[in-house]
Amino acid sequence: MRVTFTVNGRRHEADDVWEGESLLYVLRERMGLPGSKNACEQGECGSCTVRLDGEPVCACLVAAGQAEGREVVTVEGLAAYAKEREGSARTGDLAPVQQAFLDAGAVQCGFCTPGLLVAADELIERNPQPSDADIREALSGNLCRCTGYEKIMDAVRLAAARTDDGAPEVV
Amino acid sequence: MAPATGPTGTPTRLDEGAGTRAGVGDSPLRPDGTLKVTGDFAYSSDMWHEDMLWGCTLRSPHAHAEIRSIDTGEALRQPGVHAVLTFDDLPAATTHYGLEIQDTPVLAHGRVRHHGEPVALVAADHPETARRAAAKIKVEYEELPVVHDEASALGEGAPLLHPDRDDLPQGPPASSGPGGTPSAPHVPHPNIVHRQPIVRGDAEAAAGRADVIVTGEYEVGMQDQAFLGPESGLAVPAEDGGVDLYIATQWLHSDLRQIAPVLGLPEEKVRMTLSGVGGAFGGREDLSMQIHACLLALRTGKPVKIVYNRFESFFGHVHRHPATLWYEHGATRDGKLTHMRCRIVLDGGAYASASPAVVGNASSHAAGPYVVDDVDIEALALYTNNPPCGAMRGFGAVQACFAYEAQMDKLAAELDMDPVDFRQRNAMSRGSLMPTGQPVDAPAPVAELLRRVKARPLPMEAQWESVGGETDVRALPGGLSNTTHGEGVVRGVGYAVGIKNVCYSEGFDDYSTARVRLEVVGGEPVALVHTAMAEVGQGGITVHTQIARTELGVTQVTLHPADTRVGSAGSTSASRQTYMTGGAVKHVCELVREKVLRRGRELFGTHHPAWATAELLLEGGKVVTDGGEVLASLVDVLGEEAVEAEDEWRHRATAPFDLETGQGFGHVQYSFAAHRAVVEVDTELGLVKVVELACAQDVGKAMNPQAVVGQIHGGTTQGLGLAVMEEIVVDPAAKVRNPSFTDYLIPTIADTPTIPVDVLELADEHAPYGLRGAGEAPTLSSTPAVMAAIRAATGRALPRVPVRPEHIVEV
Numbered sequence: 013m014r015v016t017f018t019v020n021g022r023r024h025e026a027d028d029v030w031e032g033e034s035l036l037y038v039l040r041e042r043m044g045l046p047g048s049k050n051a052c053e054q055g056e057c058g059s060c061t062v063r064l065d066g067e068p069v070c071a072c073l074v075a076a077g078q079a080e081g082r083e084v085v086t087v088e089g090l091a092a093y094a095k096e097r098e099g100s101a102r103t104g105d106l107a108p109v110q111q112a113f114l115d116a117g118a119v120q121c122g123f124c125t126p127g128l129l130v131a132a133d134e135l136i137e138r139n140p141q142p143s144d145a146d147i148r149e150a151l152s153g154n155l156c157r158c159t160g161y162e163k164i165m166d167a168v169r170l171a172a173a174r175t176d177d178g179a180p181e182v183v
Numbered sequence: 184m185a186p187a188t189g190p191t192g193t194p195t196r197l198d199e200g201a202g203t204r205a206g207v208g209d210s211p212l213r214p215d216g217t218l219k220v221t222g223d224f225a226y227s228s229d230m231w232h233e234d235m236l237w238g239c240t241l242r243s244p245h246a247h248a249e250i251r252s253i254d255t256g257e258a259l260r261q262p263g264v265h266a267v268l269t270f271d272d273l274p275a276a277t278t279h280y281g282l283e284i285q286d287t288p289v290l291a292h293g294r295v296r297h298h299g300e301p302v303a304l305v306a307a308d309h310p311e312t313a314r315r316a317a318a319k320i321k322v323e324y325e326e327l328p329v330v331h332d333e334a335s336a337l338g339e340g341a342p343l344l345h346p347d348r349d350d351l352p353q354g355p356p357a358s359s360g361p362g363g364t365p366s367a368p369h370v371p372h373p374n375i376v377h378r379q380p381i382v383r384g385d386a387e388a389a390a391g392r393a394d395v396i397v398t399g400e401y402e403v404g405m406q407d408q409a410f411l412g413p414e415s416g417l418a419v420p421a422e423d424g425g426v427d428l429y430i431a432t433q434w435l436h437s438d439l440r441q442i443a444p445v446l447g448l449p450e451e452k453v454r455m456t457l458s459g460v461g462g463a464f465g466g467r468e469d470l471s472m473q474i475h476a477c478l479l480a481l482r483t484g485k486p487v488k489i490v491y492n493r494f495e496s497f498f499g500h501v502h503r504h505p506a507t508l509w510y511e512h513g514a515t516r517d518g519k520l521t522h523m524r525c526r527i528v529l530d531g532g533a534y535a536s537a538s539p540a541v542v543g544n545a546s547s548h549a550a551g552p553y554v555v556d557d558v559d560i561e562a563l564a565l566y567t568n569n570p571p572c573g574a575m576r577g578f579g580a581v582q583a584c585f586a587y588e589a590q591m592d593k594l595a596a597e598l599d600m601d602p603v604d605f606r607q608r609n610a611m612s613r614g615s616l617m618p619t620g621q622p623v624d625a626p627a628p629v630a631e632l633l634r635r636v637k638a639r640p641l642p643m644e645a646q647w648e649s650v651g652g653e654t655d656v657r658a659l660p661g662g663l664s665n666t667t668h669g670e671g672v673v674r675g676v677g678y679a680v681g682i683k684n685v686c687y688s689e690g691f692d693d694y695s696t697a698r699v700r701l702e703v704v705g706g707e708p709v710a711l712v713h714t715a716m717a718e719v720g721q722g723g724i725t726v727h728t729q730i731a732r733t734e735l736g737v738t739q740v741t742l743h744p745a746d747t748r749v750g751s752a753g754s755t756s757a758s759r760q761t762y763m764t765g766g767a768v769k770h771v772c773e774l775v776r777e778k779v780l781r782r783g784r785e786l787f788g789t790h791h792p793a794w795a796t797a798e799l800l801l802e803g804g805k806v807v808t809d810g811g812e813v814l815a816s817l818v819d820v821l822g823e824e825a826v827e828a829e830d831e832w833r834h835r836a837t838a839p840f841d842l843e844t845g846q847g848f849g850h851v852q853y854s855f856a857a858h859r860a861v862v863e864v865d866t867e868l869g870l871v872k873v874v875e876l877a878c879a880q881d882v883g884k885a886m887n888p889q890a891v892v893g894q895i896h897g898g899t900t901q902g903l904g905l906a907v908m909e910e911i912v913v914d915p916a917a918k919v920r921n922p923s924f925t926d927y928l929i930p931t932i933a934d935t936p937t938i939p940v941d942v943l944e945l946a947d948e949h950a951p952y953g954l955r956g957a958g959e960a961p962t963l964s965s966t967p968a969v970m971a972a973i974r975a976a977t978g979r980a981l982p983r984v985p986v987r988p989e990h991i992v993e994v
Contacts, residue, residue, distance in 0.1 A: 030311060046192070046229035047222020051411040051461070052493040056924035059411060087222035110220040114212050117889040120897065121720025122219030123411040123461030129220060145657045152933040155924065157411050157462050158720045160896030161932040163889075 017079040019043060020089025026076070035079050036060045036071035039086060047087040047126050051155070058154030061127035062086045063093075068134045070153075087126035090133060097137065098175075109133045112171035113164075120158035128154045132168050140176055142168070190232040190417055190486065192225035193429065194458060194744035196711075197724070204803075206733035207952055210889035213725050214742055215718070226459035227431035228490045230417035236265055238472070238479045238489035239313035241303040241320050242498055243295035246331075246568040246917030247342070248324040250293055250302070258305060258319040263312040265483045267320065268304040272482070275447030280470055282437070282573070284350040284376075284535035289445050289474050295324070296344055296533035297570055298918045299498030306479040306487050329568040329917045333507070333528050336374040336565045343373050344533060344566035368842040369539075376531045376564040377539035379546040381618045381845025384557030389522035393513025397593040401510065401586040402983040404910035405530075406503035406901075408575050409929045410719075412461015414471040414499045415490040418480035425452025426477045431460040433467040435715050436751035445474050446481065450747075453477070457745035463719035464901070465574030466500040468756055469536050497922030501536045501573030502911055504529035504564065506545070506582040512555075512590045518600050518608045522557040523590075525549050527583060529572070531564035536573030538564035543689050543840060544579030547849055550618045551587040552629040552682040553609045558618045560845065568917040574756055576901060577683065577962040584681040585984055588967035592677075592974070602971070603637050603678050606630075611682070620846045623853055625955075626945035628881050632857035633680055635879040635941045641676070642861055642875045642937075645669065660863055660870035662933055671867040674874075677971025680857040681963030684850035685956030686759040690839040693759070693851075694831045696750030697767035698743075699775050701735060701817075702825035708804055708817040710735050710772075713743035716752040716764040721958060722890035723760045727768050729887060734772035736801030736817070750831060758854060758956025761886055766951040767832035774828035776801055783820040790814075835949060852947060856880035856960035858899065858968035861936075864976040869988030871907050871973060873934070876965060879941040883955030888942065895940045895961045902965025904930045906973075910985050 015038060016025045026042040033042075036053070039062070040046045048071050049059035055073040062071045063085035071086075085093050094107035104111060109132045112118070119125050128151060135142055135150040142150065147168045156164060197214040205211035218224035255267040270278065270292040278292065279285045291302045303320050307313035330336045330344065351370055369378050390396065416430040425448055432438050435455045443450045460467070472489040479487040491499045507528045513521040527545045531538035546562035562579075564572075575581075595605035610629035616622055647658035647669060654668045661667055687693035698713040710731040718724045728740040745752070752764045780799050783806050788794040797808035806814045840847040861875040878895050885891050908928040912920040921927045946953025966984055974981050977991055 030309065032311060040229070041231070044191075044231075045222075046225070046231070049226070049412070049461070050228055050490065050492075051413065052924045054493055054923055054925060057411065057493075087220075091221070106217070106220065113220050114216045117210070117893050119213060119216050119219050120722065120893060121410070121412065121460060121462040122215070122224060123226065125219050126222050145655055148933045149657055149663070152931045155411065155929060155931060157409055157464070157901075157929060158897045159893055160898075160900035160938055161930075161935045162896045162938050163893055164932065 013077065015076050015080055017082050017084055019045060019084045020086060020092065029076055031077065033076045034072050035074040035076050038076040039071060045086055045088055049123050049126055051123060058131060059124050059127040061130045061154065063130060063134065068131055087129055090129055094133060107133060108175045109136065109171040112167040112174065116163045116167035116170055118159060118163040118167035124154060124156040128156065128164060132171065136172050136175055140172060142172060188233050190230055190419060190429065192230040194225065194456060196744065197742040204732060204738055206729050207886055209729060210887050211725060211729065213722060214728060215724065224459050226412050226461050227429060228412060228415035230429050230458060230488060232417060232419065232486035235417065235486040235488050236306040236308055236483060237310040237313045238476055238487045239305045239310065239317045240301045240475060241317040243291065243298060243300040243302055245295060245324055245326055246298045247327040247329045248295050249327060250291060250295065251323040251325055253303060254321040255303065258316040261312065261316040261319065263308040264305060264316045265485065266306045266479055268478055268482060273445065275445055277444035280441040280445060281535055282469060282537050283539050286345055286348065287534040297568055304475050304479055306483050330374065331567050331569055331915060331917045333565060336567050337372050341374060346373065348373060374566045376535050376566055377542045378563035379542050379840060379845055380843065381546050381558065381560040383618050383620060386522040386524050386557045386559040389557035390513050392515065393521040394516040395594065395597045396511060396513045397590060397597055398511045399590055399593060399982060401508045401589060403506045403582045403585055404985055405505040405572065405913065406575060406905050406909050407497065407911055407927060408464035408466030408500065410462030410464055410466055413491040413493060413496040416458065416472060416476055417486060417488045418476035419486040420480045420484055423452060425454065426480055427454045428473060428477060429456050429458045430473055431458055431467060433463045433717050433719060433756055434754035435717065435745065435747050437754060438470060438473055439747055441470055442474050442477060446477055455747045457717055460717060460719040463755060464576045465578065465756055468574040468754060469501050471499045493924055494922050497919060501571045503575035504531060504541055504572040504582065508582060508586040510586050510590050512594055514594050514598060518598055518605050520553060520555040520609045523550055523555050524559045527562040529564040530567055530569055532567055532569045532571035534571040536571050538573065541579040544684065545583050546845060547617060547619050547840065548580040548682055549583045551584060552611045552680055552855055554611055554615050560618055569913050570919060576898060577959050580681065580683045581963050581966065584963040585967050588679040589982065592971050603633050606633055606680060618845065619840060619849050621848050621850065625852065625947035625949060626881065627853065627855060628943060628945055629680055629855055632855055632879040632881065633678065636678065636857050636859035636877050639859065639877050639939065644674065660865040660872040661868065666868055666870060667865050671865050672863050673866050673976040675862050675864060675972040675976025677860045677968050677975055679964040679967035679971060680855065681960060683758065683854045683960045683963055685852040685854050686757055686762055686834050688837050688850045690837055693753055693763065694833045695752045695763040695767040696829065696831045697764065697771040698749050698829035699731065699768065699771045700825050700827040701775050701779065701821065703818050703821050706818065707739050708737045708821060709739040709741055710737050711741045711743060712768060713749050714752045714764050714768065715745050715747060715749050716760055717745060717755040719755050721755065721760065721894065722887060723764060725890060726761055726765050726886050730765055730768045731772055734769060735776060736803055736805065758958040761954055762950055762956050763834065769951050770832040771828050771830050774830060775826055778826045778828065779820055780806065782826065783815055786820065787815050852950060852955060854955050854957065854960040856964050858964045860968035860972040862969060862972040862976060864973055864991065866977055867992065869991035873903055873936045873969060875936050876903060877939045878961055879943065880957065880960055881943040881945050881955060882957045883947045883950060884944055884953045885942055886952065886954055891942065891957050892940050894958050896938050898958060898961035899938050899965045900930050900935050902962045903935065903969055906966045906969035906984050906986065908985055
């Protein structure tokens with residue numbers, strides 16, 4: 013079958029898609045967007061988290077056909093997505109969560125990072141000043157095996173603080 | 184044969200440094216960090232090639248069976264299938280591989296020895312086509328009785344896992360073992376992979392001096408590394424009949440040594456490049472899909488990608504050895520240890536993997552960081568039909584630490600002493616002897632680490648009660664399951680401390696190689712660092728840029744992708760890479776510096792007497808005297824020339840343990856960490872909430888403070904997982920019951936507490952910059968600290984990890 017949907021603001025099309033293929037597979041293997049990760053392909057680890065019409069979903073559990081005609085945002089489009097949301101207030105090439113993950117040391121192997129970034133960005137969009145308990149609840153579907161989550165907590169707090177201030181600080 | 188275009192996702196050079204001078208002791212951003220947060224960093228599973236095929240592995244549904252026949256005909260006839268391979272298709276005389284003992288068949292031959300063992304391979308134009316074709320391969324099995332524990336492995340008439348094992352020493356056997364097979368002190372039975380006794384002093388006599396004696400039998404379940412990036416890679420056949428392999432591994436050259444003979448190729452025709460690695464933790468020491476992808480690529484003449492899913496990943500790598508540990512300790516009334524005796528039985532599963540080294544580690548660390556002169560230790564690993572076990576963070580020392588720390592608490596209770604005070608009275612310090620007789624010849628701040636975690640203020644009680652009197656169930660055991668609002672919840676506090684060796688041991692020739700080139704690019708001096716070190720997330724590449732800046736006085740550092748075009752870096756394991764490849768980069772930078780200074784003396788020596796007389800340094804892009812006087816800029820000294828050096832670098836030599844007494848200078852360095860755990864337990868439901876898990880660790884020198892704290896957080900959390908949730912459940916038929924993240928649970932952000940970290944920096948003068956390998960020690964003491972806290976809250980003995988609700992409430 014053919015599927016057509018929008019990814020990061022651009023219309024993408026894939027032909028000869030087998031009906032069993034997931035959105036994750038089509039993004040990674042047919043559209044040249046391997047940023048979303050394939051750590052479990054069982055909907056348990058969150059590393060493939062993308063926005064589907066704004067909702068965070070595990071792309072591995074969405075059949076590619078279900079994305080037909082819809083809007084997908086992946087980690088590759090996160091900076092542009094955040095920039096559009098925040099208007100011209102922001103400078104820099106990265107979304108606040110991306111910069112905060114770097115600055116806080118929240119990235120080790122980085123395999124969980126794309127999914128966590130999409131989920132954390134959605135959290136801050138919805139709840140600009142999350143408490144620690146809010147952060148832990150919102151990100152409890154995203155497994156990380158390297159960091160023990162401490163620096164991920166730091167990163168999300170930092171991103172929220174910077175977003176709340178209107179513009180990222182230069183560190 | 185070879186494809187016309189190249190693959191996408193090949194690693195590129197990482198240019199770092201414009202605008203930073205961050206050297207040793209600073210925390211610059213990761214060189215790969217930006218790529219990782221934008222999704223542009225290519226992991227091995229992201230590799231892609233225009234006309235690539237997908238490989239799939241057919242695995243055994245049985246733990247132990249004879250293979251009567253394999254019929255691949257129907258699978259081969261499926262449209263889209265390009266190849267189906269079995270053992271009979273292997274191209275070379277070498278058909279087995281292994282880290283220490285080459286006992287693992289590339290594909291099963293006549294017999295499968297564990298659930299999930301690879302039997303056949305398929306290459307097809309779509310992963311689903313490959314999977315469906317694999318399901319059409321007809322394998323006729325005849326099940327055999329399984330060996331699944333010590334009793335069944337060593338009992339009368341036990342089936343032998345490897346009846347023809349040829350890893351035993353040459354010459355007349357010490358005695359004749361079962362079935363007429365040779366036996367040696369380290370292999371008293373053919374179903375024992377390796378055994379290591381350690382005897383020092385006279386434990387029997389010392390036991391007579393004890394006022395109290397405590398014993399215990401402890402059990403550790405099978406933990407999985409659960410790295411997030413599943414096994415994957417891309418093999419591309421080359422014009423010269425060789426193959427280019429893009430792979431996630433912990434040690435490129437160890438893989439190469441095992442891969443090339445099976446392919447029937449010389450090593451130079453197997454060119455390996457490290458792709459992005461999604462974590463490792465020991466689980467990538469052994470080969471997984473490397474040979475399989477190469478075989479399919481060479482057979483089909485097309486690039487072949489293999490990517491395991493999580494289910495297959497649980498079968499695709501070895502796990503932490505489950506263990507049964509029997510311990511006896513004695514102490515005098517005034518709280519001094521008299522002796523210890525222990526017996527540690529590790530389940531190595533069907534193939535040897537790293538079992539011999541794990542046994543060496545379990546035995547030599549069995550007494551923990553305590554002074555005890557009279558010891559009688561035995562550790563061994565079994566061959567069984569359970570999943571193969573090998574390296575995982577902590578490597579034998581984790582299992583021992585869980586047991587000896589439980590023993591310390593038992594002794595303290597028996598003597599009515601504070602558990603920290605009791606540990607401090609017996610704590611090892613610089614100069615103390617290991618059970619192996621080896622002196623600990625570097626700082627060993629065991630008592631101080633315990634003091635620090637104990638001195639920390641305790642976290643607030645009843646954190647679930649918010650200011651407005653509302654209950655936040657997220658702070659309670661059971662969390663959003665809303666199982667309690669505080670009723671039945673009891674707090675407990677527990678302590679533990681551990682000791683872990685650093686680098687490879689027992690006489691292994693452990694080295695790393697670095698190549699460093701200094702040249703002027705765009706008017707700036709730039710250092711190019713090339714090593715084969717596997718960056719698996721730990722941040723070794725960041726440290727390499729820091730070392731190059733510190734040693735060569737440059738800001739710009741370029742990192743060459745890790746590959747087999749440079750000499751071996753050794754494994755990214757045993758907490759060794761900052762020590763070893765960091766040490767190699769430092770050493771080679773020093774060689775480059777000497778060459779630069781020689782060149783400077785030739786060019787400008789007559790301009791200033793200090794060229795001949797002063798101690799010269801490279802700083803801020805200049806040659807300066809130790810008094811700070813600038814003699815020349817690096818740009819002027821280098822001119823158009825590139826200065827390059829490459830060398831191997833070794834740590835001081837170790838020696839094997841004596842096979843009968845275990846005595847020997849076996850380890851290079853020791854690393855210490857202590858934890859205090861604060862838990863809240865719902866004593867009615869057996870649910871545990873870890874509230875805080877504080878760690879103090881001596882890292883010798885914090886090369887990159889942010890990264891080393893990240894290692895301590897991560898190690899601590901894996902220890903927490905072993906304590907309360909993580910176990911691969913293997914049933915009595917030796918089948919794995921929970922190969923998924925639905926059923927094998929690792930800590931989420933909601934399960935993980937705050938982890939305050941206190942870093943000590945007591946230099947080890949034997950090590951580069953005084954550093955101490957840091958990655959593993961925090962994994963050891965985390966588990967027993969959590970368990971001590973749960974015991975304190977519940978009053979139960981809890982001799983097994985992971986602990987389950989039914990152990991706590993004893994239904």
